[in-house]
Amino acid sequence: MHAATDRIGASTAIQVADVSKTFDTAAVLHQLSLDVQAGELLALLGPSGSGKTTLLRIIAGLDHPDSGRIIFGGEDATGLPVQQRAVGFVFQHYALFKHLTVADNIAYGLNARERKRRPPKAEIKNRVGNLLDLVKLSGFASRYPSQLSGGQRQRVALARALAVEPRVLLLDEPFGALDAQVRKDLRRWLREIHDRTGQTTIFVTHDQDEALELSDRVAVLDKGRLQQVGTPDEVQEQPVSPTVLKFLGDAVEVSAVARDGGVEVNGRATPVQAPANSGRDLKLYVRPWQIRLTRPDDAHFVAIVQSSYRTQGRQRIEVEGPDRKPFVVESPDSVRFSVGEPVGLEIIGGYPFDAALR
Amino acid sequence: MGYTLMILGLVVLLPLAALVLRASGTGLGGIWSVATDPRVGSALRISFGTSFLAALVSTTFGSVVAWVLSRYDFPGRRLVDAAVDLPFALPTAVAGIALASLYAPNGLIGSMLSRIGIEVAYTPVGILIAMIFIGLPFAVRTVQPLILELDREIEEASATLGASRWHTISRIVLPPLIPAVLTGFALAFARGVGEYGSIIFIAGNLPYVSEIAPLLIVIKLSEFDYAGAAAIASIMLVISFATLLLINLIQAWSRRRFGHV
Numbered sequence: 238m239h240a241a242t243d244r245i246g247a248s249t250a251i252q253v254a255d256v257s258k259t260f261d262t263a264a265v266l267h268q269l270s271l272d273v274q275a276g277e278l279l280a281l282l283g284p285s286g287s288g289k290t291t292l293l294r295i296i297a298g299l300d301h302p303d304s305g306r307i308i309f310g311g312e313d314a315t316g317l318p319v320q321q322r323a324v325g326f327v328f329q330h331y332a333l334f335k336h337l338t339v340a341d342n343i344a345y346g347l348n349a350r351e352r353k354r355r356p357p358k359a360e361i362k363n364r365v366g367n368l369l370d371l372v373k374l375s376g377f378a379s380r381y382p383s384q385l386s387g388g389q390r391q392r393v394a395l396a397r398a399l400a401v402e403p404r405v406l407l408l409d410e411p412f413g414a415l416d417a418q419v420r421k422d423l424r425r426w427l428r429e430i431h432d433r434t435g436q437t438t439i440f441v442t443h444d445q446d447e448a449l450e451l452s453d454r455v456a457v458l459d460k461g462r463l464q465q466v467g468t469p470d471e472v473q474e475q476p477v478s479p480t481v482l483k484f485l486g487d488a489v490e491v492s493a494v495a496r497d498g499g500v501e502v503n504g505r506a507t508p509v510q511a512p513a514n515s516g517r518d519l520k521l522y523v524r525p526w527q528i529r530l531t532r533p534d535d536a537h538f539v540a541i542v543q544s545s546y547r548t549q550g551r552q553r554i555e556v557e558g559p560d561r562k563p564f565v566v567e568s569p570d571s572v573r574f575s576v577g578e579p580v581g582l583e584i585i586g587g588y589p590f591d592a593a594l595r
Numbered sequence: 596m597g598y599t600l601m602i603l604g605l606v607v608l609l610p611l612a613a614l615v616l617r618a619s620g621t622g623l624g625g626i627w628s629v630a631t632d633p634r635v636g637s638a639l640r641i642s643f644g645t646s647f648l649a650a651l652v653s654t655t656f657g658s659v660v661a662w663v664l665s666r667y668d669f670p671g672r673r674l675v676d677a678a679v680d681l682p683f684a685l686p687t688a689v690a691g692i693a694l695a696s697l698y699a700p701n702g703l704i705g706s707m708l709s710r711i712g713i714e715v716a717y718t719p720v721g722i723l724i725a726m727i728f729i730g731l732p733f734a735v736r737t738v739q740p741l742i743l744e745l746d747r748e749i750e751e752a753s754a755t756l757g758a759s760r761w762h763t764i765s766r767i768v769l770p771p772l773i774p775a776v777l778t779g780f781a782l783a784f785a786r787g788v789g790e791y792g793s794i795i796f797i798a799g800n801l802p803y804v805s806e807i808a809p810l811l812i813v814i815k816l817s818e819f820d821y822a823g824a825a826a827i828a829s830i831m832l833v834i835s836f837a838t839l840l841l842i843n844l845i846q847a848w849s850r851r852r853f854g855h856v
Contacts, residue, residue: 319754326755346758
């Protein structure tokens with residue numbers, strides 16, 4: 238294993254340069270470029286069909302781009318076959334070798350090497366033991382994959398990928414097939430392993446929480462184009478487009494206007510600053526926690542209560558706004574609302590975009 | 596389970612028992628004298644030896660056919676896929692006549708082969724070809740479903756771990772197929788041993804050269820030597836049973852070894 242310190246630095250481990258890919262006339266990636274820093278944990282986040290898995294497979298060498306290049310540590314790897322790329326790939330459905338034991342699965346990549354490069358038997362055994370410790374499966378060496386739970390199988394798959402000391406670890410929706418609790422545990426545990434090994438890692442997910450919680454940086458993809466790359470804070474606080482914003486969580490869209498550097502909704506000022514260089518007409522996107530219930534006189538707009546329920550000390554109220562679209566407002570208030578009651582809503586935050594921008 | 600065993604007994608075991616009973620009419624000494632008859636011995640060797648070789652060729656080639664039919668898409672794939680079953684449906688005599696006319700010294704293929712000095716018709720090679728023809732569908736159909744079920748990601752996983760294509764095929768793809776390949780082998784072998792119709796037309800049926808055991812049984816029957824026929828049949832039965840049992844045991848072992856699916 239590599240110490241975290243000798244991997245972390247601002248050097249670029251992988252460069253995706255102008256990569257395009259078309260499957261059966263449908264374009265999947267459009268001239269996509271992305272730099273991956275050595276030692277970072279990068280999430281490729283996007284809805285299904287955004288091209289994120291294709292991008293991962295192209296980096297691995299399992300698919301080939303129609304144009305563009307993949308550069309590993311300054312060296313062009315575009316034409317390099319998958320066997321020589323030294324990547325560790327973890328599949329959503331584990332893809333373990335069912336007729337091999339856990340230990341043989343993990344040792345597979347080392348045993349597959351040609352004799353000159355193959356480590357001695359004792360060393361392979363030793364390395365398998367260390368990896369089993371790392372993935373907390375020490376007693377499972379002689380089990381078969383069919384005797385393991387989903388979470389355990391995925392840990393074996395990860396150990397198998399790490400065994401060959403890959404230049405980059407690539408994970409394709411690694412927790413997608415697992416249930417919610419196992420998923421949460423594995424998430425935290427993957428972060429721990431990453432912090433310990435400093436392994437450059439890219440993982441694909443369509444789960445915003447997973448991407449935001451786990452990664453150093455998030456790359457948001459939509460329709461084969463890179464929308465934004467940044468730290469979880471950056472993409473949440475400064476989304477570059479309504480698409481990114483909407484993909485990262487629920488938001489209510491409200492028509493607004495820019496006036497004197499501020500944003501007004503229905504003629505009433507909000508605490509939101511108008512974006513620079515925007516036209517007069519704006520769209521304001523408001524998260525559920527950026528709306529406060531208030532008296533109708535002080536409100537930016539009035540909505541009708543549809544239903545309400547409580548979770549862990551908070552109240553979530555579904556209301557129907559003036560445009561008849563339902564949305565959810567969060568409130569710590571203990572005041573109860575009855576269905577059909579009009580409530581005033583005050584906007585206390587939000588993300589303004591020029592109305593022409595998509 | 597009781598009913599199943601009863602029906603199995605009525606359908607399979609009862610006729611076999613009757614056969615053995617009939618043969619025992621001649622007494623052990625009678626069976627022994629049939630078994631040591633050089634003509635019978637030679638026919639048995641030809642039958643089992645050629646069936647074994649034919650099953651070997653059928654399973655090897657059949658696995659490749661199954662692989663191509665499952666993994667590649669080409670124009671006419673469905674037609675070829677359907678054609679694989681034809682030897683099942685064809686009356687064996689028709690197959691025999693067709694093969695004989697193709698491979699006879701004046702036939703389409705036979706004339707070409709005889710020019711380079713290979714005689715197929717009326718030799719054991721002819722028997723081999725007929726047996727491969729009827730055995731191939733068994734090999735293809737037992738392996739094909741497993742190849743279809745193989746997960747492509749497994750092969751991709753192997754490749755990302757640095758394994759060459761050959762290593763992937765020999766260590767990852769083939770082992771899970773072994774039980775099915777053995778089943779195909781057993782079926783093709785059994786079919787070859789029992790085959791009569793398609794072989795007699797191409798084999799020429801020369802005693803000690805290309806005469807198979809089932810034909811010898813028919814000859815004995817036509818001479819009204821029922822006990823002699825039953826004796827040969829019993830010997831075939833014992834050898835077949837022992838062989839199939841052995842294959843089954845290997846299969847059970849390979850399931851334990853590779854079958855953790």
